[in-house]
Amino acid sequence: MKRVVHAACPHDCPDACSVLITIEDGWATKIQGDPEHPVTRGFLCAKVAKYLDRVYSPERVLYPMRRVRAKGPAVGALHAGGGARATQTQSQSQTQTQSAFERVSWDWALGEIAGRFRRVADEFGPEAILPYSYGGTLGALNGASMDRRFFYRLGASQLERTICSDAGEVGLQSVIGIKMGTEPEQFADSRYIIAWASNIHGNNVHLWPFIEEARRKGAKLVVIDPYRTRTAKLADWYLPINPGTDAALALGLMHVIISENLFDGDYVSRYTVGFEELKACAAEYPPERVAQWTGISADDIRKLAREYATVRPSVIRVNYGIQRSDGGGMAMRAVTMLPCLIGSWKEVGGGLQLSTSGAFGLNSDALRMPELMNKALGRPARMVNMVQLGTALNTLTGPPIKALFVYNSNPAAVCPNHNEVVRGLMRDDLFTVVHEQFFTDTTDYADIVLPATTFFEHKDLVGAYGHYFLQMSEQAIEPLGECRSNVEVFRGLAERMGFEDECFRESVDAMIERALGSGNPRLDGITRERLEREHWVRLNLAPSAAKAAVASGADIAALKRCATQKRSAPFLPFAEGNFATASGKAEFYSEALKARGLDPVVAFTPPVESRHGAGSKSGFPLELLARKPDNHLNSSFANVASVREMEPGMAELEMHPQDAEARGVRNGDQVRAFNSRGEIVLRARVNGSVALGVVAARLDWARFGPGGRNINVLTSEKLTDMGNAATFYSVCVEVEPFRA
Numbered sequence: 097m098k099r100v101v102h103a104a105c106p107h108d109c110p111d112a113c114s115v116l117i118t119i120e121d122g123w124a125t126k127i128q129g130d131p132e133h134p135v136t137r138g139f140l141c142a143k144v145a146k147y148l149d150r151v152y153s154p155e156r157v158l159y160p161m162r163r164v165r166a167k168g169p170a171v172g173a174l175h176a177g178g179g180a181r182a183t184q185t186q187s188q189s190q191t192q193t194q195s196a197f198e199r200v201s202w203d204w205a206l207g208e209i210a211g212r213f214r215r216v217a218d219e220f221g222p223e224a225i226l227p228y229s230y231g232g233t234l235g236a237l238n239g240a241s242m243d244r245r246f247f248y249r250l251g252a253s254q255l256e257r258t259i260c261s262d263a264g265e266v267g268l269q270s271v272i273g274i275k276m277g278t279e280p281e282q283f284a285d286s287r288y289i290i291a292w293a294s295n296i297h298g299n300n301v302h303l304w305p306f307i308e309e310a311r312r313k314g315a316k317l318v319v320i321d322p323y324r325t326r327t328a329k330l331a332d333w334y335l336p337i338n339p340g341t342d343a344a345l346a347l348g349l350m351h352v353i354i355s356e357n358l359f360d361g362d363y364v365s366r367y368t369v370g371f372e373e374l375k376a377c378a379a380e381y382p383p384e385r386v387a388q389w390t391g392i393s394a395d396d397i398r399k400l401a402r403e404y405a406t407v408r409p410s411v412i413r414v415n416y417g418i419q420r421s422d423g424g425g426m427a428m429r430a431v432t433m434l435p436c437l438i439g440s441w442k443e444v445g446g447g448l449q450l451s452t453s454g455a456f457g458l459n460s461d462a463l464r465m466p467e468l469m470n471k472a473l474g475r476p477a478r479m480v481n482m483v484q485l486g487t488a489l490n491t492l493t494g495p496p497i498k499a500l501f502v503y504n505s506n507p508a509a510v511c512p513n514h515n516e517v518v519r520g521l522m523r524d525d526l527f528t529v530v531h532e533q534f535f536t537d538t539t540d541y542a543d544i545v546l547p548a549t550t551f552f553e554h555k556d557l558v559g560a561y562g563h564y565f566l567q568m569s570e571q572a573i574e575p576l577g578e579c580r581s582n583v584e585v586f587r588g589l590a591e592r593m594g595f596e597d598e599c600f601r602e603s604v605d606a607m608i609e610r611a612l613g614s615g616n617p618r619l620d621g622i623t624r625e626r627l628e629r630e631h632w633v634r635l636n637l638a639p640s641a642a643k644a645a646v647a648s649g650a651d652i653a654a655l656k657r658c659a660t661q662k663r664s665a666p667f668l669p670f671a672e673g674n675f676a677t678a679s680g681k682a683e684f685y686s687e688a689l690k691a692r693g694l695d696p697v698v699a700f701t702p703p704v705e706s707r708h709g710a711g712s713k714s715g716f717p718l719e720l721l722a723r724k725p726d727n728h729l730n731s732s733f734a735n736v737a738s739v740r741e742m743e744p745g746m747a748e749l750e751m752h753p754q755d756a757e758a759r760g761v762r763n764g765d766q767v768r769a770f771n772s773r774g775e776i777v778l779r780a781r782v783n784g785s786v787a788l789g790v791v792a793a794r795l796d797w798a799r800f801g802p803g804g805r806n807i808n809v810l811t812s813e814k815l816t817d818m819g820n821a822a823t824f825y826s827v828c829v830e831v832e833p834f835r836a
């Protein structure tokens with residue numbers, strides 16, 4: 097019997113695709129994008145199009161396992177080189193990895209974990225236990241619900257989950273108050289599109305067709321990125337920028353826009369505060385000065401400012417690459433001011449998008465129940481920053497970390513300062529549990545591995561950070577082997593710990609209903625039953641905003657076009673102000689930042705590890721971009737052979753010809769990239785991807801990397817100016833020819 101199940105891709109990706117899974121006799125036989133979904137539009141990215149290979153991979157963890165050999169990667173599992181060679185030896189390394197474990201029952205595994213947790217809590221206090229999770233699934237339930245309840249009730253340390261986006265989010269919200277922005281569909285109506293630190297074609301591919309549509313109608317695409325991405329190669333105008341200097345560029349643009357009177361005085365006076373302070377600040381950033389930091393010429397800065405302000409509607413797709421630097425919060429803050437200054441929020445196809453996730457307003461507190469912490473500790477538990485896992489595992493006291501529970505994450509690949517992370521994970525006195533779909537870099541250090549379902553195997557509610565549709569992801573197949581979802585694992589563990597609270601018995605459907613019951617008007621009328629029936633539903637997005645657009649003279653033709661294309665009326669969140677800040681206005685001046693000791697307007701400070709920072713003078717003159725692969729998702733998919741094939745040359749270091757020549761390096765040579773934290777041997781690729789002074793490499797599983805390492809041996813635990821986030825793109829290194 098053949099049927100089609102509606103699911104939603106829960107991977108950490110803005111597109112949150114609507115997925116159709118064909119099931120025949122209980123087996124998934126086909127996956128495709130839902131042609132009806134207005135953003136998915138019938139296609140999936142290349143990696144998820146191959147998802148059957150991932151779900152039915154012979155390398156899935158299918159049963160609970162316990163360690164029977166010493167911690168660490170299996171000897172012989174390591175091999176040099178990436179790409180095809182790694183793929184060949186993959187199954188071999190897999191067998192060795194698995195032989196470090198033996199199968200146990202769920203009953204035994206849960207009993208062992210509960211027993212160890214109890215002993216650790218008795219001896220050191222429950223804060224000696226640390227959960228570690230991030231973006232394995234963004235499903236509302238399997239991302240953060242039963243797990244949080246469990247660790248709150250236990251009184252475990254809290255994890256500060258800032259490895260990805262917090263600097264940018266805080267920066268964005270410091271101006272507009274909420275994580276909302278231009279809907280992707282409206283990019284089709286733009287005439288000037290800036291992809292700012294945004295590899296759209298690689299990381300946000302469902303925005304691309306809207307941009308193509310706009311370009312067919314004459315729109316211009318500008319890319320601002322220190323790396324010549326796929327997106328940059330396809331742009332009308334590519335502006336390579338020195339890493340970490342975006343705040344200066346945005347200030348330079350504002351300098352020109354203000355001094356040439358190209359801003360929207362009416363919008364500014366009605367809907368913003370702090371213009372005079374901003375004007376004074378921007379006056380300090382004439383294009384000639386900005387050019388020295390950014391590497392973008394003064395003429396280009398002027399041209400970009402004039403075009404952005406006058407070719408309308410203009411929109412900015414800014415992405416998280418901008419905020420993985422010391423000053424990431426300020427950079428995002430500065431860029432967010434631009435549409436507020438030129439009033440492009442009023443226009444269909446105007447504005448800016450970083451994230452749309454703030455619109456969903458699910459009742460996350462009801463899912464997570466932080467109040468359970470009081471029951472355990474009578475106070476909030478200590479916070480441990482996930483970016484600083486290495487330091488935490490090795491040096492934290494009061495109490496030390498004695499037990500670690502990893503799920504939805506692969507820290508032995510994705511965490512910065514890899515060598516310290518591994519040193520910590522190797523500790524014999526650390527009890528580590530990893531709940532996973534695969535035997536990853538992190539399971540190499542696990543005492544117990546638990547098998548996890550994929551999104552085919554469980555039900556969940558899925559929001560998005562790149563569009564405004566809420567989705568129900570239905571379970572398509574029975575869990576493989578003895579796999580359990582995150583919800584069920586923590587439910588089972590709570591029972592074994594003797595936690596009698598009712599919340600640990602709540603059903604998945606009841607939790608979905610609670611999540612929807614936040615009272616947020618954007619969720620009015622969106623019930624579990626309706627989502628089950630319709631699969632995806634557009635949030636209630638204030639219709640008055642669309643009317644305001646007409647009233648303020650925005651593109652009426654665009655509205656008509658929506659009607660004929662059966663598109664929903666465009667959503668213009670800030671056409672009439674309505675910012676979610678304390679003042680209700682876009683804040684060019686922020687009292688809240690001032691109270692936190694930050695510049696209340698904008699400040700540009702070069703990252704410490706950059707050509708203008710102190711780091712460049714310490715013998716490591718090159719700026720490293722430790723990037724994401726176009727066809728993997730952080731470390732996910734790197735182990736799926738059919739996906740890996742699409743990403744050749746993983747173990748490469750891309751260099752500028754002059755930097756290579758100055759070091760006696762030729763294209764294809766083995767080079768040693770190093771700094772004070774570590775070293776890695778890669779193959780030099782001199783291919784025009786990076787500017788002078790910049791080198792780039794991709795994130796991979798350490799196991800597939802040369803010497804069992806990945807690029808995170810070079811990245812640092814330094815945190816950003818806002819949001820305590822990671823600084824993966826502010827890293828200084830030196831490179832030399834490798835001699836074995």
Ligand SMILES: Nc1nc2c(c(=O)[nH]1)N[C@H]1C(S)=C(S)[C@@H](COP(=O)(O)OP(=O)(O)OC[C@H]3O[C@@H](n4cnc5c(=O)[nH]c(N)nc54)[C@H](O)[C@@H]3O)O[C@H]1N2
Pocket residue numbers: 108109110231260261292293294295296298299300320321322323325337338339340341342415416417418421721723724725726727728729730731825
């Ligand atoms: N194919 C694929 N898709 C993904 C992911 C993946 O790994 N692969 N990861 C997912 C995740 S977790 C996230 S957070 C999103 C992130 O998606 P993006 O925000 O697009 O993230 P990045 O690729 O980190 O950064 C985007 C671009 O910023 C550039 N960049 C780096 N430093 C700077 C700088 O200082 N200034 C400027 N202007 N640009 C800079 C990088 O070269 C990169 O091309 O993508 C998601 N989607």
Ligand SMILES: Nc1nc2c(c(=O)[nH]1)N[C@H]1C(S)=C(S)[C@@H](COP(=O)(O)OP(=O)(O)OC[C@H]3O[C@@H](n4cnc5c(=O)[nH]c(N)nc54)[C@H](O)[C@@H]3O)O[C@H]1N2
Pocket residue numbers: 108229230231232233238259260261502503504505506507509510511531532533534536548549550581582722723724729730731732795807808811824
């Ligand atoms: N050098 C460098 N490092 C980076 C980045 C970079 O650009 N460069 N990007 C950073 C960013 S933006 C992010 S968001 C982080 C991402 O870091 P992570 O969130 O750790 O991302 P992934 O590498 O995708 O690992 C997720 C793991 O969760 C597992 N998983 C998936 N679904 C489930 C589930 O339902 N249950 C359980 N238990 N497990 C599941 C997957 O198999 C996978 O191994 O990496 C960061 N690290």
Ligand code: SF4
Pocket residue numbers: 105106107109110111112113140141142144145301302729
């Ligand atoms: S990873 Fe992103 S683009 Fe790919 S299917 Fe999932 S949501 Fe869509």
Ligand SMILES: [Mo]
Pocket residue numbers: 108259260261
């Ligand atoms: Mo991320």
